[in-house]
Amino acid sequence: MSEALPSGQSAPTVLRIVLGKRLKELRESRDASLEEAARALGVSHLTIRRIENAQVSLKLPYVRELLRFYEVSDEEAGDFTDMAARANEPGWWHDYRTALPDWFRAYVSLETAAGVIRVYEPHYMTGLLQTRDYARAVIRAGFPYEPDDALEHRVDLRLRRQALLAKDDAPTLWVVLEEAALRREVGGPAVMRAQIEHVMEAAQDPRITLRILPLAAGAHSGASGHVTYFRFQEPELQDIVYTEVGLTSAVYLDQRPDVVAHLEAYTRISRLATELLPDTRSYLDHLRKEFNR
Incomplete structure (x- = not known):
């Protein structure tokens, strides 16, 4: 389907x-x-x-x-x-249902149950690795007229999602991040510096792999927008791909041709990122210093 x-x-x-x-x-x-x-x-x-x-x-x-x-x-x-x-029992995210768009509710369920999560993110730091201040700035940009208490509820949800990375059976997380996402200043230099330090610390976890695709890569097969690829432990459930459509909707794909096409594109851009920028930590350390102002 x-x-x-x-x-x-x-x-x-x-x-x-x-x-x-x-x-x-x-x-x-x-x-x-x-x-x-x-x-x-x-x-x-x-x-x-x-x-x-x-x-x-x-x-x-x-x-x-x-x-x-x-x-x-x-x-x-x-x-x-x-x-x-x-x-039929509600998931933990039920308490955050007012902060979840209809089209994103299934995503949180899949994310919670996945054994492997692969993310391509062209615009911002991926949500599972955001700091609270960075998340607040990103969410405020998307909801400029949201009351402060409702905004904080959305921030809490994003931070609550990150708890899965601390579990004993945490999923393997692969992230390919566009360099532009790191150079886009969100929340000011101090927020960006803290965000980069947070990612450097998180990337020391052997279950987390971060690749940065430099601007020098030019046109590539992943340039269509954010994509998340889920793989599960349950043999009955095939891999599922999530891709956003505009600002207010998303598509979930599980037909094999669609899944294979997205996985092949992800593999290509991951290899390209590794070839062009093999030392991710050194790059992040250099970038962190650029925001030290």
């Missing part, structure tokens, strides 16, 4: 996406159509499609009836319904 995940009031957890795909696999393994599954529940075929695409929560009576229709064993059905109940 070209828009892999729904937006709206109830962004799906990764577990709900996995279970929806599993229900689809069970239906197809029984050669049952959407219409036949719908008749078993007494609902429309659109309801079945929404369940399989994680566009609605998993109502346990519906899940149990579908599993009976697909002739799933009692033991497997019990495990499945237990997971469905957990999938």
